[in-house]
Amino acid sequence: MQKLSASMKSSGAVEICKRLGEMSGGKVLDVGTSEGSFIKTLMKILRDYDSFIGIDISEEDLEKARSKFNDEPVEFIGMNAEKMTFDDNSFDTVCISFSIHHLEKPNKVLDEMQRVLKPGGHLIIQEMFCDDDQNEAKQTETLVHHWDAKVDSIRGVPHFETLSREQLRELVRSMKFSSIEDFESQRYVKCLFCEDMEKCGDSKNKDIIEFALREIDEILERIIDHPRFKELSQEAELLKKRVKSIGTEPASFLFFICK
Numbered sequence: 290m291q292k293l294s295a296s297m298k299s300s301g302a303v304e305i306c307k308r309l310g311e312m313s314g315g316k317v318l319d320v321g322t323s324e325g326s327f328i329k330t331l332m333k334i335l336r337d338y339d340s341f342i343g344i345d346i347s348e349e350d351l352e353k354a355r356s357k358f359n360d361e362p363v364e365f366i367g368m369n370a371e372k373m374t375f376d377d378n379s380f381d382t383v384c385i386s387f388s389i390h391h392l393e394k395p396n397k398v399l400d401e402m403q404r405v406l407k408p409g410g411h412l413i414i415q416e417m418f419c420d421d422d423q424n425e426a427k428q429t430e431t432l433v434h435h436w437d438a439k440v441d442s443i444r445g446v447p448h449f450e451t452l453s454r455e456q457l458r459e460l461v462r463s464m465k466f467s468s469i470e471d472f473e474s475q476r477y478v479k480c481l482f483c484e485d486m487e488k489c490g491d492s493k494n495k496d497i498i499e500f501a502l503r504e505i506d507e508i509l510e511r512i513i514d515h516p517r518f519k520e521l522s523q524e525a526e527l528l529k530k531r532v533k534s535i536g537t538e539p540a541s542f543l544f545f546i547c548k
């Protein structure tokens with residue numbers, strides 16, 4: 290890990306990293322793994338682990354994930370998390386990272402995650418929240434994210450607005466675990482290991498702004514032939530104006546370790 294700035298130190302990410310560093314992952318399942326980014330992070334942080342399986346419904350994302358790992362003990366499988374093909378009590382650790390707001394049936398997926406978790410195992414949930422007590426730049430990202438969800442929804446891809454802290458806590462409480470550790474962080478845990486750590490925390494950084502503007506254009510391209518293109522492109526222009534004037538920063542998130 291590199292030398293940390295005061296804002297990184299106080300973000301909450303270090304506490305999460307320390308706690309994960311005390312844990313043995315055993316056999317780990319990552320649900321909605323996309324390109325396997327959370328698996329990469331866990332491999333760096335967990336005290337030890339045996340193996341990882343990442344599942345996702347997007348074959349395109351899984352192909353990218355496979356290309357990002359070499360000799361590590363990891364397998365990526367195309368599978369709908371609403372109906373997993375794993376036996377009961379198969380995994381020591383089951384995780385879901387930044388994917389809850391992509392699920393059509395979150396309760397069904399969480400039930401499945403509990404079913405495949407061994408008794409006494411850990412269930413980890415990482416998810417951003419939308420509460421507006423975050424700084425303006427973080428609220429920019431939430432607004433862009435909610436617009437992105439709207440674009441995906443009109444093209445038939447499940448994607449919903451992110452939940453509030455309280456809605457997330459309620460969802461986690463509904464699973465009735467005997468112990469729930471609840472962390473909040475302003476910065477991603479993976480940032481602790483990234484060369485661009487400080488740049489990503491600077492909401493007015495030129496590269497970050499350009500990246501965000503490019504991302505909005507790329508999202509809009511997905512619906513170029515859709516009848517609602519004009520309406521969504523007007524919203525995109527307002528968002529781009531906000532990105533340029535206020536800046537953008539990743540929304541804060543909650544991190545739960547349940548047992």
Ligand SMILES: C[S@@+](CC[C@H](N)C(=O)[O-])C[C@H]1O[C@@H](n2cnc3c(N)ncnc32)[C@H](O)[C@@H]1O
Binds near residue numbers: 323368371
């Ligand atoms: C934002 S991405 C995940 C990001 C990744 N976990 C990370 O931490 O960087 C959300 C993923 O959830 C996947 N997804 C949505 N519904 C799913 C389902 N029912 N079963 C499995 N994966 C699903 C999507 O295909 C998408 O790749």
